[in-house]
Amino acid sequence: MKETKRWMIIAALAISCMSAMTSCKNVQPRTENPVQEVVSSELIRTSQSWDGVELPDYLEGRPELVAVKYEFPAGQKLGWHHHPVMNYGILVQGELTIIGLDGQEKTVHEGEAVVEMVNTIHHGENRGTKPVILYMFYLSQKDMPLAVQHPEIPLDPTR
Numbered sequence: 001m002k003e004t005k006r007w008m009i010i011a012a013l014a015i016s017c018m019s020a021m022t023s024c025k026n027v028q029p030r031t032e033n034p035v036q037e038v039v040s041s042e043l044i045r046t047s048q049s050w051d052g053v054e055l056p057d058y059l060e061g062r063p064e065l066v067a068v069k070y071e072f073p074a075g076q077k078l079g080w081h082h083h084p085v086m087n088y089g090i091l092v093q094g095e096l097t098i099i100g101l102d103g104q105e106k107t108v109h110e111g112e113a114v115v116e117m118v119n120t121i122h123h124g125e126n127r128g129t130k131p132v133i134l135y136m137f138y139l140s141q142k143d144m145p146l147a148v149q150h151p152e153i154p155l156d157p158t159r
Helices: 002-024
Strands: 064-072 086-093 095-100 105-109 113-115 122-125 132-140
Touching: 095 132
Parallel strands: none
Antiparallel strands: 064 132, 086 113, 086 132, 095 105, 095 122
């Protein structure tokens, strides 16, 4: 009798374990803070500006790194200007068209990176329907302007 009782207990435990394992198959582990991996995507790697011109050598002396957020309302045009320092940026919203004095154009779309012209006169336009948000990063030096304006050049290309 003792032997039969022992086997019945073992059988009951086995059935309980199998039942528990079956019901737990579909239960997902509880994770309040799931581990997520960092993802990196290289947006641009170049030694040329958007118009294909080679970038100048680095300035000599101590660098000053500058980051600027620009917001351009729909329909807004910037005046003609040039950058005496290297710079690049990421367009996070909208579309920005950059126009060189020679008429060459580049439209930068949301999520794209752009390397600006250095010492070449150009301007930008938001031809879209929503504001442009653009983050630009400059490799400058103390007291050096990021841009030099050219108000003597009208925005009308027919001048």
